[in-house]
Amino acid sequence: MSLGDRASFCPAPRLPAPFRFSRKSSGTALSASLDGVTAAFLVVRAALVSQPARRFILGICLEVMDDEPKPATQLHNSEPLFSFGVIADIQYADLEDGYNFQRSRRRYYRHSLLHLQGAIEEWNRESTSPCCVLQLGDLVDGYNAQHNTSETSLGHVLSTFQMLQAPVHHVWGNHEFYNFSRDYLGNSKLNTKFLQDQIAHHPETTPSDNYYAYHFVPFPKFRFILLDGYDLSVLGVEQSSLKYQQSLKMLKEHNPNTELNSPKGLSKPHFVKFNGGFSQEQLNWLNEVLTFSDKNQEKVVIASHIPVYPEASDTVCLAWNYEDALAVIWSHKCVVCFISGHTHDGGYSEDPCGVHHVNIEGVIETAPDSQAFGTVYVYPEKMILKGRGRVPSRIMNYMKDIAFHP
């Protein structure tokens, strides 16, 4: 990546002094205060130091600019090639407001449907219609199962989605599995695999039916990949199945707690029942698709319910084998961003290989007077996420140099 790419978004005179930077939008991670002189020094230094350090320093500068949501008009004034919508963790249930497990965040079960409706109305009003919407999982809340309202609630959410003038791609989250079995989901409207694209003469890029993942091309040279973060999971699968047994073994090896949803005392707190992982079979498939995308000089967007990059997420929310997913992603140069949900608090970080990890703030924990969704505008040299409400706007530049091989 040339200095020019980053520096155009990080001019020294615009750096506030002192300023605060954060690796996570929740503000719970690395943060520091630097004065303006130090900031200017860092920018100059960035041109001189090694590539990884340069990326890190310039990444900080970019994040400083990204901390405040900005209107899209201030970010870019030419027409995008295309755009797409993102929304996460709607978790609808016809229930009074409640709280998360720690009782630290209010959950607006009923209002989440109105938030979705508001998002759809805005996407439909956009001058450039989004080519699609990525629904990042947890569409209906697990409480529906206890109230016998799983199908009714799913029906309400899906009929709301029918107002959308663009196709929606559904990712599956843990709350899908609290309500439905994997077999049920596969036969439901939440299975949007029929929207996948096939790559002629490359059968290795066709996903197997053992996991719910696929890829599609919304615009020439741009490929979107939906991943199944509950491919290895004890949720939604028959206890007699081999996958259940393997998943339970993996979970228990890292989590000795009686309550497997509890991360208490764990050195790897993401080994909890409400997370899951990627099978080697799915990772091999991902590797084949990314290999094709590299050769075909494509830019790739990956969508998953569960995040894979610790700096951008609450560590308790990461995929069990997030390191394996990162190793595949980092061995290719085509991936621009990894967009996920699950954390509800959101988060962002650019990793050392220039992949932007974006966790979209959850609708379910969004107060009625706010919003939580976004539109990503795709340009030849970058993507710009225009966040609404508590979703911050982000600039995601493309890497121009070769892939980093860990």
Ligand SMILES: Nc1ncnc2c1ncn2[C@@H]1O[C@H](COP(=O)(O)OP(=O)(O)O)[C@@H](O)[C@H]1O
């Ligand atoms: N620290 C914890 N200890 C025990 N159970 C937990 C803990 N955190 C979450 N859970 C349980 O895990 C499940 C998923 O938690 P929830 O907060 O609903 O997930 P999500 O963030 O996906 O909405 C719920 O049944 C919840 O009660």
